[in-house]
Amino acid sequence: MRYLQADTLKDLNLNHFDEWAADFGEVKTDYELKPESDGKYQLKTRFAKFTNLPELMSIFKQAADIRTADTLDLEKPNAVVQEVLAKPSKYQKRAIKYLGERASDIRLGGVDPREDNMLCVVRC
Numbered sequence: 001m002r003y004l005q006a007d008t009l010k011d012l013n014l015n016h017f018d019e020w021a022a023d024f025g026e027v028k029t030d031y032e033l034k035p036e037s038d039g040k041y042q043l044k045t046r047f048a049k050f051t052n053l054p055e056l057m058s059i060f061k062q063a064a065d066i067r068t069a070d071t072l073d074l075e076k077p078n079a080v081v082q083e084v085l086a087k088p089s090k091y092q093k094r095a096i097k098y099l100g101e102r103a104s105d106i107r108l109g110g111v112d113p114r115e116d117n118m119l120c121v122v123r124c
Contacts, residue, residue, distance in 0.1 A: 001060060005059070106121065
């Protein structure tokens with residue numbers, strides 16, 4: 001919407017994401033596992049769901065042609081889900097522990113972001 005409907009958003013006084021999110025979204029704060037995989041939890045606030053969806057869709061339909069699976073009558077493949085459990089190797093356990101320690105150091109502010117940061121940790 002920001003790129004396709006900048007004028008519309010301006011007319012609706014939705015000049016910033018926070019204003020748009022206040023009208024069309026709901027945030028939720030909840031506990032989730034820390035990425036360090038140490039079994040501890042942290043509070044995180046995330047965009048949880050859309051609200052006022054009919055109004056949002058009517059605005060967005062001014063710039064987009066929306067098609068759903070129902071309107072397109074698409075074939076749906078049959079999915080076969082097979083769960084495979086594998087035990088981690090000794091190397092994987094050491095790597096997870098090492099990455100968790102790095103993540104903890106970064107989260108506590110003990111590392112210069114130019115030296116190490118969460119992007120580097122998750123990229124490994």
